[in-house]
Amino acid sequence: MTIASEAVSGAAAAVVESGQEATLSVFQYLLVYNAFSFTFATMAAATLFLWFGRSQVAPAYRTALTISGLVTFIAAYHYWRIFESWENAYSLQDGVLTVTGYAFNNAYRYVDWLLTVPLLLIELVLVMRLSQKETTSKALTLGFAAALMIVLGYPGEIAEDNATRALWGTLSTIPFLYIVWQLFVGLGKSIESQPENVRGLIKQARLLTFASWGFYPIVYMIPYTNLSGGAVQTGIEVGYTIADIVAKAGLGILIYLIAVRKSQAEYGEPARA
Amino acid sequence: MTIASEAVSGAAAAVVESGQEATLSVFQYLLVYNAFSFTFATMAAATLFLWFGRSQVAPAYRTALTISGLVTFIAAYHYWRIFESWENAYSLQDGVLTVTGYAFNNAYRYVDWLLTVPLLLIELVLVMRLSQKETTSKALTLGFAAALMIVLGYPGEIAEDNATRALWGTLSTIPFLYIVWQLFVGLGKSIESQPENVRGLIKQARLLTFASWGFYPIVYMIPYTNLSGGAVQTGIEVGYTIADIVAKAGLGILIYLIAVRKSQAEYGEPARA
Numbered sequence: 252m253t254i255a256s257e258a259v260s261g262a263a264a265a266v267v268e269s270g271q272e273a274t275l276s277v278f279q280y281l282l283v284y285n286a287f288s289f290t291f292a293t294m295a296a297a298t299l300f301l302w303f304g305r306s307q308v309a310p311a312y313r314t315a316l317t318i319s320g321l322v323t324f325i326a327a328y329h330y331w332r333i334f335e336s337w338e339n340a341y342s343l344q345d346g347v348l349t350v351t352g353y354a355f356n357n358a359y360r361y362v363d364w365l366l367t368v369p370l371l372l373i374e375l376v377l378v379m380r381l382s383q384k385e386t387t388s389k390a391l392t393l394g395f396a397a398a399l400m401i402v403l404g405y406p407g408e409i410a411e412d413n414a415t416r417a418l419w420g421t422l423s424t425i426p427f428l429y430i431v432w433q434l435f436v437g438l439g440k441s442i443e444s445q446p447e448n449v450r451g452l453i454k455q456a457r458l459l460t461f462a463s464w465g466f467y468p469i470v471y472m473i474p475y476t477n478l479s480g481g482a483v484q485t486g487i488e489v490g491y492t493i494a495d496i497v498a499k500a501g502l503g504i505l506i507y508l509i510a511v512r513k514s515q516a517e518y519g520e521p522a523r524a
Numbered sequence: 525m526t527i528a529s530e531a532v533s534g535a536a537a538a539v540v541e542s543g544q545e546a547t548l549s550v551f552q553y554l555l556v557y558n559a560f561s562f563t564f565a566t567m568a569a570a571t572l573f574l575w576f577g578r579s580q581v582a583p584a585y586r587t588a589l590t591i592s593g594l595v596t597f598i599a600a601y602h603y604w605r606i607f608e609s610w611e612n613a614y615s616l617q618d619g620v621l622t623v624t625g626y627a628f629n630n631a632y633r634y635v636d637w638l639l640t641v642p643l644l645l646i647e648l649v650l651v652m653r654l655s656q657k658e659t660t661s662k663a664l665t666l667g668f669a670a671a672l673m674i675v676l677g678y679p680g681e682i683a684e685d686n687a688t689r690a691l692w693g694t695l696s697t698i699p700f701l702y703i704v705w706q707l708f709v710g711l712g713k714s715i716e717s718q719p720e721n722v723r724g725l726i727k728q729a730r731l732l733t734f735a736s737w738g739f740y741p742i743v744y745m746i747p748y749t750n751l752s753g754g755a756v757q758t759g760i761e762v763g764y765t766i767a768d769i770v771a772k773a774g775l776g777i778l779i780y781l782i783a784v785r786k787s788q789a790e791y792g793e794p795a796r797a
Contacts, residue, residue: 288605292601292636299594303575
């Protein structure tokens, strides 16, 4: 196995030499396979739900729903690709799982996050409907911090040793902490000026963002455990998948509910969540 | 055949060893093949019908139609995948049906149900247009019970012996009975407060849900019969397929009719079913 192929498939990846039996069990392989397919379906359904919802909110909140739907749309695209890459990396025939030699491309996740994570913060800012100036400045600083967090995390994800993984993981935590501080202190005052019937929902959205984003570093640290190679890889893929569903589709639903309630409060729209 | 592959393809599945003649007859294979293709077309058509219908109902009922269409959209996606998996699992050449060794992935059904079954109950709750509070609580409790029912059913579906199948099947029946109780007792009072011209339709929708969902356990129990392996697998696939069409596309049409009539009654909308 070359260093290059190991770098691509990640520290926890199975040995990639064509025809060899995989370090993953058949059950682990299929669990990840079905999780990827499930997530594609969930993200695609969430996208359509959010975009259809645009006609049910006041114009001021439509951009928030457009962007929420873009996030799940981009995620749906990447889960489709990840699913195909996973399928191509293994061959399951006669009940035996072998590696085909084609590396599983886990860079799709980081490419996805580079696009979607800044957008997730922007949808949260947009649904709050702050002043134009504040919206622009918050969207820019939070979006930049989010992109930096992803860029710093990637070298660690593909590192072969856990020390390098820890170094980049720690660097990535700095912008993450800045985002958390902004969400809880910087946006705290703006939340208090929101209509009463959505204040709770906005706090839930903030908490969901914090909790689901906090789950990613936990998954990132799975290689430090004593688990076997197959269990590590399964844990990483399924873990990131669950975190993605909560952070993207889950947040999208909350943004939709906030947008509907704010429309009702401000314009007396007859739409119902 | 290894235990793992048997677990994957299900208790009733054909032996998966490449090149062997299938336990299914050519007729049985083609019946399932065409049933899957038929169901993809039905679900895709129902999706478009329901989404086009959004513009013909009052805004308050659009979410019910959006979600009804999402259910059939998700089902269409999964029938596409199931069809491809079925095609890959067998080879029909020169009139002889052999197995390719690639296992048929019947997990797609459960992955589909995990998403769609909670949504089916939510569309039923949404079209009733209860208070915001009641809508949220009913949607959450019924949705959770539905997801639990699916999760408990799956270990039985892939079990190799009928005792394990019966155990998980029985556990899965507990949330099912809770849902039935909620539909007939919990929602009973709300149905009486619906406009007179839709009360009958809502009761029909409830009955259709009860009857079609009650059909799934019957299909689940096919392996207990004295039928041969091929007949069992054909019965399961065709049985679940019929149940899916009734429960998803059939319910969707009823939801559409209810939404149109309620719009007319409440807003005098000119739309016609």
